[in-house]
Amino acid sequence: MSFNNLQLSEPILAALGKEGYTNPTPIQQQSIPFILEGRDLLGCAQTGTGKTAAFTIPVLQLMHQQLNLQHGQHRIQTLILTPTRELAIQIGESIKAYGKFLPFKHLVVFGGVPQYQQVREIRIGVDILVATPGRLLDLLKQNILHLNNISHFVLDEADRMLDMGFVHDVKRIIAKLPAKKQTLFFSATMPAEIKQLAGILLNNPAKVEVTPVSSTVDSIQQQVYYVDKLKKFDLLVHLLKDENIKTVLVFIQMKHHADKLAKQLNKVGIRTEAIHGDKMQNARQRALDNFKSHKTRVLVATDIAARGIDIDELSHVLNYDLPNVPETYVHRIGRTGRAGAKGIAISFCDWSEKSFLNDIQKLIKKTIPVVKGHLFDNGLMHAQPVKTVQPTYFSNVRRGGKRNRAFMQA
Secondary structure: OOHHHHHOOOHHHHHHHHOOOOOOOOHHHHHHHHHOOOEEEEEEEOOOOOOHHHHHHHHHHHHHOOOOHHHHHOOOOEEEEOHHHHHHHHOOOOOOOOOOOOOOOOEEEEOOOOOOHHHHHHHHHOOOEEEHHHHHHHHHHHHOOOOOOOOEEEEEEHHHHHOOOOHHHHHHHHHOOOOOOOOEEEEEEOOOHHHHHHEEEEEEEOEEEOOOOOOOOEEEEEEEEEEOHHHHHHHHHHHHHOOOOOOOOEEOOOHHHHHHHHHHHHHHOEEEEEOOOOOHHHHHHHHHHHHHHHOOEEEOOOHHHHOOOOOOOOEEEEOOOOOOOOHHHHHOOOOOOHHHEEEEEEEEEEEHHHHHHHHHHHOOOOOOEEEEOOOOOOOOOOOOOEEEOOOOOOOOOOHHHHHHOOOOOO
């Protein structure tokens, strides 16, 4: 199926063609028709499947069909609520690309930066607002904007929104929206809290689920290294001696540990930057840009800061700390192996994390191969029979080549 089969308007098709997109991903193919019918929707698909385009394209189409610009004035008709600044920026870029030939103005607002420019743009006029909860509530409290004209509301990355403690903020924002509107929930995972919230807020929604959270992409080669906690850094440096590793995204649990690890790697000559929630927005964006352009070899990130990061041809992800929520593991390693490219996901596991590893393997219904006999393997954690592999490190994985532009990952 191509986008031409989805009954999209000529301006949107022209914009998609200019971006080089021809075929929708499964989440797009299934979601777009329901949204164009005006139905509420509950969409679930793991990272890298194109959820952003799945709601952005049809909402732009509906707004175009209901074009109502009176005397050139712009009113906020669509609100897209998302948990992180980085994801908000990427959604804004998608709106700009897909709405290139439409007359709508969009604005991205988030905290961590002065609000002056954002307020100025709001007063000039905006049709589509992309926002993080904190800054949006601040603007609402100051009566700088109102949401009484909203006809389309999108809650993106709903599971992460709740994980980050935004549930009460989200409910306060929803209370300020008109009762009559189209509501779209998109999420990488579907925990009970999301289902409960969706049951309250969505009106007879269509449900679309593509690639359940328990599954991992087959093109990703997964490996785990048993290693003492105090030897993790030495093992990481050892792996990074392979100069074929151009970039690697390293996940770590704590913010201050991210900064510490970045400093340690820089001291041994490995160009590294860290991103987490305490970093100023400009610093986070600069670190991400440096990583994408290969100026920085290693990017150390916490889960919250990394949510929404889309990096072309990222073939290596490393879990320095295993997550204590198994679904998070699926989301992390989904940063690689995107659009059919090959990838490797390496995990370090110390004794205290072995229960986390067991939970992950139960969720994905796979036994992750254990690399035995590496330099920092003391053999003490191999208490049970495990599937083993020889150390392949990173150099035996070919980069996936240019991303298939038709496989949209907004």
